[in-house]
Amino acid sequence: MSAIEAFFQRLGTAxxxxxxxxxxxxxxxxxxxxxVTTILLSLTCLVLSIIIGIVGAxxxxxxxxxxxxxxxxxxxxxxxxxxxVQLFFxxxxxxSILPRSLNSSxxxxxxxSNLGWAIVSFSFFAGAFNVExxxxxxxxxxxxxxxAAEALGYxxxxxxxxxxxxxxxxxxLPALNNNLVNLVKTTTLAYAIAVPELLYAAAQIWSxxxxxxxxxxxxxxxxxxxxxxxxxxxxxxxxxxRIPGYST
Amino acid sequence: MIxxxxxTDLPVLLPAGDALRARPDQAAxxxxxxxxxxxxxxxxxxxxxxxxxxxxxxxxQAAGAPRExxxxxxxKWAPLVFQGFLFNLLVSVLAMALGSFAGAALxxxxxxxxxxxxxxxxxxxxxxxxxxxxxxxxxxxFLLPFExxxxxxxxxxxxxxxxxxxxxxxxxxxxxxxxRGGVRSIPATQWESAxxxxxxxxxxxxxxxxxxxxxxxxPPWMNLYAILxxxxxxxxxxxxxxxxxxxxxxxxxxxxxELFIPMYLMLLSWxxxxxxxxxxxxxxxxxxxxxxx
Numbered sequence: 166m167s168a169i170e171a172f173f174q175r176l177g178t179a180x181x182x183x184x185x186x187x188x189x190x191x192x193x194x195x196x197x198x199x200x201v202t203t204i205l206l207s208l209t210c211l212v213l214s215i216i217i218g219i220v221g222a223x224x225x226x227x228x229x230x231x232x233x234x235x236x237x238x239x240x241x242x243x244x245x246x247x248x249x250v251q252l253f254f255x256x257x258x259x260x261s262i263l264p265r266s267l268n269s270s271x272x273x274x275x276x277x278s279n280l281g282w283a284i285v286s287f288s289f290f291a292g293a294f295n296v297e298x299x300x301x302x303x304x305x306x307x308x309x310x311x312x313a314a315e316a317l318g319y320x321x322x323x324x325x326x327x328x329x330x331x332x333x334x335x336x337x338l339p340a341l342n343n344n345l346v347n348l349v350k351t352t353t354l355a356y357a358i359a360v361p362e363l364l365y366a367a368a369q370i371w372s373x374x375x376x377x378x379x380x381x382x383x384x385x386x387x388x389x390x391x392x393x394x395x396x397x398x399x400x401x402x403x404x405x406x407r408i409p410g411y412s413t
Numbered sequence: 414m415i416x417x418x419x420x421t422d423l424p425v426l427l428p429a430g431d432a433l434r435a436r437p438d439q440a441a442x443x444x445x446x447x448x449x450x451x452x453x454x455x456x457x458x459x460x461x462x463x464x465x466x467x468x469x470x471x472x473x474q475a476a477g478a479p480r481e482x483x484x485x486x487x488x489k490w491a492p493l494v495f496q497g498f499l500f501n502l503l504v505s506v507l508a509m510a511l512g513s514f515a516g517a518a519l520x521x522x523x524x525x526x527x528x529x530x531x532x533x534x535x536x537x538x539x540x541x542x543x544x545x546x547x548x549x550x551x552x553x554x555f556l557l558p559f560e561x562x563x564x565x566x567x568x569x570x571x572x573x574x575x576x577x578x579x580x581x582x583x584x585x586x587x588x589x590x591x592x593r594g595g596v597r598s599i600p601a602t603q604w605e606s607a608x609x610x611x612x613x614x615x616x617x618x619x620x621x622x623x624x625x626x627x628x629x630x631x632p633p634w635m636n637l638y639a640i641l642x643x644x645x646x647x648x649x650x651x652x653x654x655x656x657x658x659x660x661x662x663x664x665x666x667x668x669x670x671e672l673f674i675p676m677y678l679m680l681l682s683w684x685x686x687x688x689x690x691x692x693x694x695x696x697x698x699x700x701x702x703x704x705x706x
Contacts, residue, residue: 247643350545
């Protein structure tokens with residue numbers, strides 16, 4: 166380990182490539198913390214946005230017109246406005262009218278932290294896309310299958326959970342993958358409200374150590390790697406859940 | 414219309430829903446598609462905005478002290494914020510133009526007959542497509558020089574121009590995928606018949622394949638433009654004065670809590686009003702150009 170550190174320290178002096186995150190324990194800790202925050206933020210939003218997608222698609226099949234319209238309005242609003250402005254709207258506008266409370270150290274603390282708002286904002290953003298994706302998957306389930314389930318005495322919710330969703334999920338996985346990759350890329354926006362994620366940590370490091378070029382390249386490679394891992398995992402999952410005989 | 418599993422007569426599943434079926438892989442790769450629009454959502458957005466303003470106004474009145482109403486404050490700042498918004502649109506047009514040209518070249522390089530060119534352009538495309546927009550923007554802002562010297566001539570590179578380049582990079586990669594996908598979607602028989610008619614490869618590409626692709630590439634290209642327009646707000650993060658920056662400056666200047674929601678909603682609805690018609694048009698074109706079978 167120390168040999169690697171020594172090597173990178175030499176790199177910093179000889180050709181002037183200062184990868185401080187390798188040999189400097191403080192910078193490394195900050196960077197890893199940012200990485201963990203980004204991954205946690207991505208995973209939380211991923212799960213929440215899928216839940217929003219599933220619930221939204223179910224509500225869209227509702228017999229009540231009002232419900233369908235509300236879901237449709239939600240989708241259109243979140244798809245056609247910039248995610249950054251949405252984030253600011255949540256954090257600054259909605260956040261300002263929520264009550265504040267005293268925390269244990271006697272300071273005023275907002276009800277939802279900046280990380281919390283980032284999670285809320287990105288989940289709703291990606292969720293809007295997921296609703297549409299799940300709905301188009303649900304449309305692909307044959308009417309006869311649903312009728313057969315009805316004949317067996319399933320309730321509407323039962324049909325959705327046990328029959329329609331498992332089939333629809335497999336159909337829309339490719340589209341879902343694309344949206345989730347986009348979601349991971351969108352988490353960088355949290356930088357704007359000072360959530361200590363990867364981009365924020367990197368920016369802190371390069372503004373103190375003045376190694377903008379090195380950190381930039383590390384940052385790009387790290388994000389591409391995160392996305393690659395996600396794409397690989399989802400690809401495997403897709404293959405594992407493949408329905409034999411149904412391929413497009 | 415029912416897909417049948419090979420070897421059985423039993424219906425398995427219907428073909429995937431419209432949204433998934435309508436577009437070829439490459440367009441779906443963007444994952445940001447637009448469908449099922451109703452002008453009703455436009456009306457409800459306006460209603461939401463008016464409601465927010467009224468609530469904010471009521472809040473302000475309840476506070477007692479004779480102060481400017483929310484409506485007059487909004488009207489006062491609207492022209493300035495709108496100027497910033499127009500700058501967003503300008504940046505989006507420039508970045509789209511730059512990205513489209515570079516992307517077309519990169520896309521054509523991906524179908525080159527030379528394996529190294531194909532490989533290199535594929536790597537470049539995947540890299541810029543999978544990197545976050547904001548990181549690419551930072552990359553260009555910090556690593557491009559503020560001026561370049563060519564033959565003793567000094568060309569200044571203002572920050573906004575660097576931002577345009579930064580936004581054009583991911584656009585380039587996405588356009589490259591659209592071009593590649595468009596060419597792929599043309600049946601191989603078209604290539605073969607052109608070859609039989611003694612067209613050279615270049616002639617085939619320019620006179621047979623690309624004219625057909627153009628139609629199919631338009632909807633995903635417009636979709637990309639809408640995404641880019643929404644992404645232009647990112648330039649406010651790297652310190653360029655745009656609609657978002659002006660809106661925030663206005664909020665800081667007024668120091669009025671009840672103005673926050675209407676102000677951001679106003680900016681959101683401008684973007685919505687701009688992107689929504691594009692999305693509708695994209696949907697219409699998509700339906701018209703849809704390839705059956």
